[in-house]
Amino acid sequence: MTQPSRLAIVPFVSVDSMMRLVLTIGVERFLTELAGYIEEDFRRWELFDKTPRVASHSHDGVIELMPTSDGQLYGFKYVNGHPKNMREGRQTVTAFGVLADVGSGYPMLLSEMTILTALRTAATSAVAAKYLARKDARAMAIIGNGAQSEFQAMAFKALLGIDRLRLYDIDRSASEKCARNLAGLGLDITICTSGQEAVEGVDIITTVTADKQYATILTDNMVGGGVHINAVGGDCPGKTELHKDILLRSDIFVEFPPQTRIEGEIQQLAPDHPVTELWKVMTDKAIGRTNAKQITLFDSVGFATEDFSALRYVRDQLQKTGLYEELDLLADPDEPRDLFGMLLRAES
Ligand SMILES: NC(=O)c1ccc[n+]([C@@H]2O[C@H](COP(=O)([O-])OP(=O)(O)OC[C@H]3O[C@@H](n4cnc5c(N)ncnc54)[C@H](O)[C@@H]3O)[C@@H](O)[C@H]2O)c1
Numbered sequence: 001m002t003q004p005s006r007l008a009i010v011p012f013v014s015v016d017s018m019m020r021l022v023l024t025i026g027v028e029r030f031l032t033e034l035a036g037y038i039e040e041d042f043r044r045w046e047l048f049d050k051t052p053r054v055a056s057h058s059h060d061g062v063i064e065l066m067p068t069s070d071g072q073l074y075g076f077k078y079v080n081g082h083p084k085n086m087r088e089g090r091q092t093v094t095a096f097g098v099l100a101d102v103g104s105g106y107p108m109l110l111s112e113m114t115i116l117t118a119l120r121t122a123a124t125s126a127v128a129a130k131y132l133a134r135k136d137a138r139a140m141a142i143i144g145n146g147a148q149s150e151f152q153a154m155a156f157k158a159l160l161g162i163d164r165l166r167l168y169d170i171d172r173s174a175s176e177k178c179a180r181n182l183a184g185l186g187l188d189i190t191i192c193t194s195g196q197e198a199v200e201g202v203d204i205i206t207t208v209t210a211d212k213q214y215a216t217i218l219t220d221n222m223v224g225g226g227v228h229i230n231a232v233g234g235d236c237p238g239k240t241e242l243h244k245d246i247l248l249r250s251d252i253f254v255e256f257p258p259q260t261r262i263e264g265e266i267q268q269l270a271p272d273h274p275v276t277e278l279w280k281v282m283t284d285k286a287i288g289r290t291n292a293k294q295i296t297l298f299d300s301v302g303f304a305t306e307d308f309s310a311l312r313y314v315r316d317q318l319q320k321t322g323l324y325e326e327l328d329l330l331a332d333p334d335e336p337r338d339l340f341g342m343l344l345r346a347e348s
Contacts, residue, residue, distance in 0.1 A: 002346065004328040011318055012327035013111040021314070021323045022115065028158035031151075035123040035159055037309040042127070045279035047071065048305055052259035055236075060084050061212070062236055068304035074100045075308035077113055081236060083210040091147060092210045093117060099311040109315045110327060113307065118148050120310040121302055122155035124255075125230045128298040129204060130159055131281050131288045132253060133228035137203035139164035143195050143217050144209030144233055145178040152206050152232070153182055160204075165189045168198035169209075196222055207241040208232040214268075220245035225293040234265050235301040242297075244268045250295040253278050253288070255303035264299040275299070 013021070022030050041048070053066040061082030068075060079095035086092050095113035100106060129137070140162045142149050146169070156162040165187050167175040175191045182189060192198040199205050199222050207217045210233060223229065223246050234240035242265050252275045254260040261271060278298070280286035289296055318324050333342035 005332045008328050008330050008332040009326045010107045010329040011109050011324040013109070013314060013324050015112045015115065017323045017325065018112050018115050021317060021321060022119070024321055024323065025317065027154050031119060031123050031155045031158045034119060034310060034313050035127045035155070037313040038120065038124055038306055039127050039282060041305045041309040042279045042282050044070065050256055052256065052262060053304060057237070066304040066307055068308050069102060072102055073308070073312065074102050075311050077304070077307040079113070079117060083212045086146065086210070093147065097307055097311055099315055106330065109311060110329065111311060111314055116310050116314065118151040120306045121148060121232060121300070122151035124306045125152060125206065125232060125298065125300060126155035126159035128253060128278055128300070129156065129228055129230060132296040132298060133160065133204050134226055134289065134292055137228065138162060139166070139202040140204040140206060141166045141168065141198040141202045142206045142208065143168045143198055144207060145169040145174040146208070146210060148208045148232065149178045150181050152208060153187060154185070156204065157187060162204065163188060166192050166198040166202055168192045168195050204228045204230060206230040206232060209241060212239055214238060214240050216243050217241040218246055219243045220249070223295060225295065227295055229295065229297045230300065231265050231297060232300045235263050237262055237267060240265050240268060247297065250297040251276065252297045252299055253281065254299050255301060259303060260299055260301050263301045266299055
């Protein structure tokens with residue numbers, strides 16, 4: 001067998017490499033540095049090619065492609081969302097992604113993104129909260145204690161100094177798993193028996209449940225003045241978590257309006273209901289929180305630039321850590337036009 005040439009090789013970050021990368025860097029440092037990349041890309045928002053993700057919906061879930069480019073690099077993520085999967089021993093969300101060089105079109109990185117998506121979603125939520133939550137926020141409720149939940153908790157601890165967590169899930173064993181995984185990491189954790197109990201006295205409410213329907217995880221009476229809501233789970237047409245009345249009392253912040261209007265909590269509102277783009281708050285083009293009584297809502301659906309930032313961050317860690325494999329991904333004949341000749345010579 002002939003050895004692949006250098007041009008044939010693309011660095012590949014497997015699930016195992018990703019886990020070792022996160023643990024080598026440290027979860028909180030990884031989240032903090034990743035948040036820096038995400039924020040940096042939000043600040044150069046106008047540079048990016050932006051399009052709502054390409055979604056293929058089916059009865060049980062959705063498969064999506066999420067592309068973007070800053071003119072130098074191109075990235076895309078393949079991701080699914082299948083709430084029923086968990087009951088069959090599979091992940092609700094799995095993903096992988098590619099970063100490529102715009103100049104040559106050659107991929108520069110192929111990476112697992114199931115773990116990376118959980119990290120980037122949590123880092124994005126925490127970046128948004130840094131701008132929108134009250135500065136004295138220390139207590140957070142997390143409703144929905146599945147795969148994403150611990151990542152959310154750790155990002156809010158690392159970036160905002162959250163030290164009290166109140167957990168609720170319709171399946172208590174999910175809350176117990178979440179509390180067990182976070183034990184000893186500097187969070188004071190209470191498992192609650194209802195959503196109502198979980199939100200008592202908190203400054204931030206994170207909803208991160210999975211259900212393929214219009215759910216009502218939070219009703220209007222559960223949300224007091226001054227709270228910041230980080231609504232993560234409602235991210236598909238027909239899939240929301242908040243009662244509409246909460247939206248009408250909140251100042252709403254979004255990633256990319258054309259995508260959020262279709263997928264986010266605001267699909268329940270009129271298409272021209274005012275929302276503020278997060279990048280504008282970060283670049284002082286719009287105002288975030290103005291007072292301690294205001295309810296702020298980050299209507300998170302997940303946007304392609306966040307995955308682009310995450311791939312960029314991972315790429316920048318590879319040479320330092322060596323935590324990747326070399327994948328023979330690109331055909332590279334000695335003479336570029338002799339692709340068929342290369343195929344024939346492989347026989348000998
Ligand atoms: N906004 C984003 O960028 C983004 C990124 C990743 C995932 N998500 C979404 O986040 C959600 C959670 O993802 P996951 O990977 O943690 O899923 P998961 O299936 O691992 O966990 C979901 C949890 O929600 C619980 N739950 C369901 N209905 C509930 C209810 N009514 N009240 C309380 N708990 C309830 C389930 O018991 C389960 O433990 C999904 O909807 C996913 O699509 C959004």
